[in-house]
Amino acid sequence: MFNYLIQGIFAGLIFSLLALGYTLVYGVLRLINFAHSEVLMTGGFAGYFYLHYTIGQHLVTGNVGETLFYIVTGVLISGVAGTIVAVAIERFAYRPLRRRNAPKLAYLISAIGASYFLLNLAGKEFGRYPTATSQPFDNHVVVTLWGGQITMYDFVILAASLVLLVTIDWIVSRTKMGRAIRAVAQDVETASLMGVNVNRTIASTFALGGFMGGVAGFFVAINQGVAYDMGFKPALFAFTAAVLGGIGNVRGAMIGGVVLGIVMFTPIYWLGQPWLEEIIAFSVLVLILLFRPTGLLGERLGRTA
Amino acid sequence: MSDQLTRIKRMVATLNAADVRRICTALAGGLVLALMTGPDGSITSPLYGAQQSFLTAHVIGYLIFGAVLAFLMTFRAKTKDGTWRRVRTEPRKTFVQTLAASRNVMRKTALSLTALVSIGVALIFADISGPPAPHKISWHEIFHQFLFTRTYGYLLLVLALWFAIANQLFQLSDKRLTSLPRPVLIVGGLVVTLFLALCADPFLPARFSLDAISPASKHSMFHHWTTYFWLVLGVAIILPWVFKRRPTITRRPPRPMATLRSSPSMRFLTYVIAGFVVLEAPKYLSQYWQITLYQQIGVFCLLAIGLNIVVGFAGLLDLGYVAFYAIGAYTTAYFSGSLPVQPPFHLNPFLTIPCAIIVAMMAGVLLGLPTLRLRGDYLAIVTLGFGEIIYVLANDWVRLTGGSIGTGLVANFSIHFLGINYVWNEANPLSYYYLLIAILLPAIFLFDFLNHSRVGRSWAAIREDEVAAASLGINALKYKVMAFAMGASTAGAAGVFTAVKVGTLFPNSFVLQLSITILVLVIFGGMGSIVGVLCGAIILQWLPSYLNFHAYLGFQQSDLYLYIGALLVVMMIFRPQGMIPSRRRMREFHDAEEGLGSADPLGSINQESPS
Numbered sequence: 001m002f003n004y005l006i007q008g009i010f011a012g013l014i015f016s017l018l019a020l021g022y023t024l025v026y027g028v029l030r031l032i033n034f035a036h037s038e039v040l041m042t043g044g045f046a047g048y049f050y051l052h053y054t055i056g057q058h059l060v061t062g063n064v065g066e067t068l069f070y071i072v073t074g075v076l077i078s079g080v081a082g083t084i085v086a087v088a089i090e091r092f093a094y095r096p097l098r099r100r101n102a103p104k105l106a107y108l109i110s111a112i113g114a115s116y117f118l119l120n121l122a123g124k125e126f127g128r129y130p131t132a133t134s135q136p137f138d139n140h141v142v143v144t145l146w147g148g149q150i151t152m153y154d155f156v157i158l159a160a161s162l163v164l165l166v167t168i169d170w171i172v173s174r175t176k177m178g179r180a181i182r183a184v185a186q187d188v189e190t191a192s193l194m195g196v197n198v199n200r201t202i203a204s205t206f207a208l209g210g211f212m213g214g215v216a217g218f219f220v221a222i223n224q225g226v227a228y229d230m231g232f233k234p235a236l237f238a239f240t241a242a243v244l245g246g247i248g249n250v251r252g253a254m255i256g257g258v259v260l261g262i263v264m265f266t267p268i269y270w271l272g273q274p275w276l277e278e279i280i281a282f283s284v285l286v287l288i289l290l291f292r293p294t295g296l297l298g299e300r301l302g303r304t305a
Numbered sequence: 306m307s308d309q310l311t312r313i314k315r316m317v318a319t320l321n322a323a324d325v326r327r328i329c330t331a332l333a334g335g336l337v338l339a340l341m342t343g344p345d346g347s348i349t350s351p352l353y354g355a356q357q358s359f360l361t362a363h364v365i366g367y368l369i370f371g372a373v374l375a376f377l378m379t380f381r382a383k384t385k386d387g388t389w390r391r392v393r394t395e396p397r398k399t400f401v402q403t404l405a406a407s408r409n410v411m412r413k414t415a416l417s418l419t420a421l422v423s424i425g426v427a428l429i430f431a432d433i434s435g436p437p438a439p440h441k442i443s444w445h446e447i448f449h450q451f452l453f454t455r456t457y458g459y460l461l462l463v464l465a466l467w468f469a470i471a472n473q474l475f476q477l478s479d480k481r482l483t484s485l486p487r488p489v490l491i492v493g494g495l496v497v498t499l500f501l502a503l504c505a506d507p508f509l510p511a512r513f514s515l516d517a518i519s520p521a522s523k524h525s526m527f528h529h530w531t532t533y534f535w536l537v538l539g540v541a542i543i544l545p546w547v548f549k550r551r552p553t554i555t556r557r558p559p560r561p562m563a564t565l566r567s568s569p570s571m572r573f574l575t576y577v578i579a580g581f582v583v584l585e586a587p588k589y590l591s592q593y594w595q596i597t598l599y600q601q602i603g604v605f606c607l608l609a610i611g612l613n614i615v616v617g618f619a620g621l622l623d624l625g626y627v628a629f630y631a632i633g634a635y636t637t638a639y640f641s642g643s644l645p646v647q648p649p650f651h652l653n654p655f656l657t658i659p660c661a662i663i664v665a666m667m668a669g670v671l672l673g674l675p676t677l678r679l680r681g682d683y684l685a686i687v688t689l690g691f692g693e694i695i696y697v698l699a700n701d702w703v704r705l706t707g708g709s710i711g712t713g714l715v716a717n718f719s720i721h722f723l724g725i726n727y728v729w730n731e732a733n734p735l736s737y738y739y740l741l742i743a744i745l746l747p748a749i750f751l752f753d754f755l756n757h758s759r760v761g762r763s764w765a766a767i768r769e770d771e772v773a774a775a776s777l778g779i780n781a782l783k784y785k786v787m788a789f790a791m792g793a794s795t796a797g798a799a800g801v802f803t804a805v806k807v808g809t810l811f812p813n814s815f816v817l818q819l820s821i822t823i824l825v826l827v828i829f830g831g832m833g834s835i836v837g838v839l840c841g842a843i844i845l846q847w848l849p850s851y852l853n854f855h856a857y858l859g860f861q862q863s864d865l866y867l868y869i870g871a872l873l874v875v876m877m878i879f880r881p882q883g884m885i886p887s888r889r890r891m892r893e894f895h896d897a898e899e900g901l902g903s904a905d906p907l908g909s910i911n912q913e914s915p916s
Contacts, residue, residue, distance in 0.1 A: 032682045049351065096878045103894065106881045108622055108685060109828055112821060113873025120867035121340075125354045127347040232817075236693065239686055275701035282690035289683055290675050 001269040002148030005262060010154045012261020013161040017216040018238035019245070019253035020168060021086070021209025027185040027248035028205045031104060034111035035089045037235030038118035039082045039210050041228065043217025045126060046081035047074050048226045051134040070136035074222075075160060075215050082214020083207045089114050090206040095199070123228035130227035157219055164215060165254050168208060172250050181205050185248065233278075237264070240285040246295025256296060260284065319388050320379070327382065328375040335371020339364045341867055342859030363859070420467055427463035428456065458501055462578060491543065498539025501577065502532040534743070535580070541750065542576050583742060587735055595734040597850045600806060602843055603741045604799050609826040609842040610745075610752055610835055611795025616824065617833035617890070618756055619788035620768030621677070622685040624820055625692025629793040631699060631815035632668050633661040633800020635706060638810055643713030646705055654718045654805050658744075658798055665797025666790045673789035677782055692820055699812035712810045729805070741802055748795060753835055755791075764788060769893060818866060825869050828876065831883025833890040840885055845869075 018040060025033040051074060093114035097106055137156070141149045172178040180201045183191040192198045216238075220230060237260060245256025263284055264277045288295065320328075336359070343358025358364060383389040485493075587598055608630060615623045638644050640652040640660060652660065676687045699706045706712065718729040718740065729736050755761050763784045766774035775781050804810055822845075830841020852862045860868070876883070882891045 032686060093874050093877075102877070102881060104682070105620070105622060106877045106894075108682060109824070110874050110877035112624075112824075113870045113875075113877065116821065116866050116870030117874065118870070120864060120870060124341075124864055124867060125346040126351050127345070129348070131348050236686075236690065240690075243683070243686075273701070275697055278697050279694050282687075282694050285690055286676065286687055289679055289687065293679070293683075 001266065002146045004265045004269045006145075006148045006150055006154065008261040008263070008265030009258055010157050010261070011265065012241070012258035013157050014216045014219055014234065014257070015238045015241040015260055016254045016257025017161055017164065017212045017219075018234055019242040019257050020165075020212045020250065022239050022242040023245070023247055023250060023253040024172075024181070024205050024209045026242070028181060028202055029094070029107075031107050032111070032239065033089070033206075033209070034108060035093065035115040035118065036086075036209070036213055036238075037231030038089075038115050038122075039086050039213035039231070040217040040220065040234060041119065041122055041226075041231035042085040043078035043082040043214030044221035044226045044230055045122060045217075046214065047078040047218035047221045048131070048133045050074055050077045051136060051222070055134040055136060057134070067137040071156060071160070074136065074218055078214040078218035078221075079211040080214070082212075082217060083210040085118070086206040086210025086213065087203055089118075090203055094202075098202075119228055119231070126226075126228060128228055130225050130230075132225040133221045135222060153223055160215065160219070164212060168212065169250060169254075171208065177201075177204055181208075237281055240281055243285060244288055244295055246297040249295065249297050252295055252297035259296065316383075316389060319383070324379050324382065327378050331375035331378055332368070332371040334374065335367045335369075336364070337871070338370065339367035341864065341871065342367070342861075344859075345863075416471060419471065420464070423463045423467040424460065427459040430459045430463070458503075458581075461497070461500065462581065466578070494539060494543035495536075498535055498543070499532075501539070501581075502535035534584075538576075538580055538746070584739075587738060592734065594850075595738065597847070599734050599738040599741060600803070601846045601850055603738060603745065604802050605823065605826060605846045606839055606842045607741070607745050607748065607799040607802070608796055608823050609830070609838045610749060611792045611799070612823050613827050613833065613835065613838045614752060614755075614788050614795070615792035616827050617831075617838065617887070618761060618764040618768070619785055620764075621785060621788065622682070623688045623789070623792065624685050624817070624824070625688035625690070625695070626792065626796060626823055627815050627817070627820040628688075628692045628695035629665045629668060629796035630800045630803070630819070631695050631812075632665045632793075633797030634804040634810050634815070635699065635712075635800075636661040636664045636797070637801045637804040638712045638715050641716035643715050644705065645703070645707055651716075654716055654801065658801050661797040661801045662794040663797075665800070666794040669790040669793025670786055673786040674782075677785040677789060689817070689820075692817055696812060696815055696817070699815060706812070707810075709812055714808050715804045715810070718805055737802070737806055744798060744802075748798075749835060749839070752791075756833075756835075760784065760787065765889060821866075822869065825873060828883055829872065831886040831890070834883070834885055834887035837883055837885030837887070841883070 018036065021036045021039060022033060025031070025036070051070065055070065089111075093110045094107060097110055137152055139151050139153045141151050142155060143150045172181060180191070180196045181204065183194065183196050184198055184201045184205075188198055191201075216234070217231070220234060224230070238257065241256040241260040242253045243256070244260050245252025245254070260281065264281045267280060268274055268277055340355060340358045343354050343363060346352065346354030380389070587595060590598065608626070612623065612626050615621050615626070635644070637654060637657045639646065640648050640657045641654065642648055642651050672688070672691055676684055679687065700709050702708070718737070729740070756764075763774070763779045766777070766779055767781050767784055771781050803814075807814070826842040826845050827838050828841075829845055830839065831837030849862050849865050852860055852865070882894050886894075
């Protein structure tokens, strides 16, 4: 059982990273960024190509400095790739609509279109078969706790995501950029009257979310390999996590991810059928929306994030 | 020459930043298109596709395309605001208007010429649709057609069309057909319908003979179901038309083309011609296209008009629509005993149609009742999740559904009734097609009727402003659940047709991509407009089957969803209302852009959503 719990926690950390993208964009624009799954996919492919052309076939073992270097640079490269794609999505699929004050349905459909376009472009250019990624470290079991095995990979995720989550919390609540994001989330018109550049703030929101999404993609890539449709399911779960934590709420997204991971994976120990995890996740989504639509920590639309 | 040059220079000098951006967008669009149609790359050579697309001659055509697009867009913008050309003060008369205003010789020539051309067209149609023996179209052959019944059908159709157009444009007679006494209209309409039934009957000997119209004869048209189909269709069209309330208010001054579009005789003709095309044309297609027509086009038309109720009429975004389709299909499989779980009794697929409709409808209500209270975008994600759940169940609940290896063979449609024994089979795809049409046509009329009834008006009110609608006493949840359930039941019916034709069901036929595809059909055609949605479904479903054969300009079937994604974004930016939009939807989109109302219950972006 502890094994499933650990699996849930670390899958949940990835959902948290991804959920941040949803929750930030939802807070500012009040819409689900359906194309966010492709940010994860791009980050994954960026990480794949980086590791493929640097490490290639040889196995990195034992050398802590080397491993650390690959992980840090890989995270940065994937994050930057995710940022670029997220900002491009905002620029080409959302901004033309925003200029025209289009109805919300148009945004959703445009986002679905962008997602499909990117997904299939990746499929066309990189082939439609899943591929394993070169490993920057030896993924062995480090600690065994009550029968639950914690691997090297889990430690890497834990460290990286903790750093990132703390950073983003700091950015949103302490920096000037974060203040601008919160101002736009609260009231677009007043914020622009107060001298906030709305377009740039929205772009920076997408950029922040995109960076996290790209990093999540990197971790999915080293664990499960890359495929052109790798973003779809994690993105669905991440959205569920964002709703679970309270959409628009940055800390809610972090906690929601981990809680969802635990809720999804732990019951598999008793049920024994791994395919039930999706059904559990969506049932959780429906139940939250029915009984507590504001999520665990409450929606923070327009209030201090 | 130098004069021209200075003119062009002056035109170029008027370009501003917005124009430069427009030109860059168009050129970039050309480049993206070049990439989209280029060769595929692979994981080992990820840059191969881009290299072959951009660094070979392939790119030139698409750059030219981008340049032409840039020129057209700039030209339009520049002439619209009057920079490049003086703005016209009075509207230019079209050719048709000049012709209609002219008298005597011009008029008579135009009339007789168009009439002759119409007769020629009718004859050529009759010739093309004649016996399938390959022969050239020669004058002799064409006049030979006068021996056949169907020629007269085409003549009637084309001449009536000609008369309707000419009458509107040239005011041949000021009497309106509807001002005739009602009994005359009804009897006349029935006679015309019977005549068309006679001409369209596929089973009769083609040669004209009196045998066909005497009920006693063995070759009588009254022994064939197509006759009764035409009669029902005719009555369905004639009755509302005859009993239409006559307008009492004075009309606006006639605009020829606009009145032409809205005149009842034209509508009648459109119906008849559409009926002719739908029933007659498929017989002359090859087997491949007949199967495509049924499986790709017909079934998807049904799915699209079902989703149109949810997305177009009620304004709810349903991304898990394919789940109901799957439910319909698996229900059919269950009742024909091809699932691992045996049903208590086996049912003929004809009887599973109502069962599938009811089961899908129940699923729709069960999903809708809790979730339709949610905000629109939450609904989208919940339906998406529901679609995934159904897929996972179909794929992994092996003991119920057979899992990914598929179900057993589903029974075929068959009639064993009153001495008739007929089993539908693969060899004749058209038999399925006509059965589908028999469901599709009533569904189209029903949904159109609903849209113009109290229910449709409630949907429109909810779609435009849910709070205001609720304050007028409309039970929003009830109407939303109703739309959801109707959409679901339509998908359930479509599921039966697929299950029966395909024979073995695989979970992979019910993936999320299909939901998106159906959504694209609806959006491309025009949300809320049944004609638009049908056209969208026909065009977009025909295209992949066509691309299956011809990688025309590098477009290939495996990249279909790439094109669909790009199409969605481009449509949302440039024409969100779709190809043939409903007038009301178009106005809603326009109003929303002006900041009035929100065009859908999802709420406008800048509006504070209730939490």
